[in-house]
Amino acid sequence: MKRWRGRGSLGRGTTSEDLKSGILIAEDDPVSRRLLEAFLRKLNYRVMVATNGLEALRILQSDAAPPIAILDWMMPEMEGPEVCRSIRAHAGNPYIYILMLTARTLKDDLLLGLESGADDYLTKPFDAQELRARLHVGQRILDLQRSLIEAREDLRFQATHDTLTGISNRGAVLEVLAREHSRHTRKGGPFGIILVDLDHFKEVNDTYGHLAGDLVLKEASRRMSACIRAYDVLGRYGGEEFLLVIPTSNEAGTLVLAERIRVSLASKAIALEQNEIRVTASLGVAICNDNKTTVPTLLRMCDEALYRAKREGRNRSALAPAEAADSSVGAETSPIHSKS
C-alpha cells in the first residue's frame, strides 16, 4: 500500500497560500541533508542546497539569496559560524534568518554559534516538529521585517509625492532637475523644462468650489502624465503650477511635448460632479544646452516665458530665448505673474 507522502502531521493539503519562501540548507553530511530537504519540501519551502560553507556563502550573498538559511556547524571550506559572521558583517537589507545546525551540545559551543550571528540553533538529531516550530519563529521575524520595509517605503513615497495628484511633489521634482543639470554639466547634451500653469484656476475654485478644483488638478495631472515618456518627470510645483523635467531633449522636441500637453488639456472638457468645464493652460519652455546656465537662471527663463504666454492670451506655449541667460531685465528676481 503506497503511503501518501506530504500529508502526515501537517494535516491540510498544499495550496498556493501555503507556498513559503526559499530556504538554504548547507550541510555536508548527505543523510542529514536529505532529511532536511525532505522535511522542508513537505513544509512547502523552495529548497536550495549547498554542500560546503563557501558555496553557502556565495548563495547567501547573491541576488537570489533566500531569507532563511539552515547552516551546519562543521563543513568543508568554511565552517558555519564563519559563514554567519561574514553574512552579518555585510549587513544590508534584507535580513537573513539563520538557524545553526549542530551535533555539538556543549553550552560554550552553542553560545559561540549565537555569538557568530545565528538567530537560533537546532541540535541533531532533530525532529520535524521542532524544526517547524523554530522556522515559525524565523518566519515571524521575517514578517515583521517585511512590514517595516513596507512602512518605510510608504513613508518614502509620501515624502516625495503630492498627496492629491500622486505625482512628484515640489521638492522631488526640483531634486530631479538638479540631478539632470548636474549630468548635463558633466556629460553635455541638452535637456528641457516646462512650466505649466492652469488658466483662470482661481475662478474654477470660486465658481465651482475647492472640491471641483481638486478634480481639475487630478485630471490635469493624469493627462499630462499620459503625454510624457517614462524618464520624464512631472511634479506639482505650486497650487496650480506644474514643472516638467525633460531629459535629453532639445528645443524642437521639448516644444512638441509642450504643445501635446497643451492640446491634451484644452481639447477635452473635464467632468465635474454636476457638469463639465473646459480648462486650458499656459506653458513656458526653457532649454539648457550651453553648460553655463545655472538651475535658478533656467527656472527664471522658463518663468518669464510662461509669463509671456499668459500675457499673449493664454492657452499657448512660449519658448525662452537662448540669449536670455545673461540679459538682465529690470530686477533680477523672478517675476510674479498674475494667475488669473
Next chain:
Amino acid sequence: MPPLLDVKAALERLEGDRELLEELARLFADECPKSISEIRSALNAADFALLERLAHTLKGSSATMGAESVRQIALDLEMSSRARDLPLSKNLVEGLQTEIDRLMPELKAIFEAVAG
C-alpha cells in the same frame, strides 16, 4: 552496549514516513564505507583536523539515522582527534569499523524489505 539501530525511534522522528526512512538508509549505507575509507586515510596521514571533521560528519549522519553505537564511537573519535591522540584514535577507528560492519546488514534490511 548502546543499540545498533533504533528503527522505531528513527521512524518516529520522520513522522512515520517509511519511504523517507528507506531513502535515508540507502544514503547512509552508501556513505559508511566511503566514510571509513576516508577516515583511515586521514588517520594514516595523521591529519587530525580532517579526521575530526570526518568523525563529526559521521556522527551527524548516524545520529539522524538512529545508529547510536556508531554515533558514540564517532563522537569519541572526534574528541580524540581534537586532542591529537593517535593511539586512541587508531583504536577507535577499529571499533568504528566493527560497528559499521554490524550495521550494514541492518540498514540493508530496511530498504531491501520492499517486496512490492
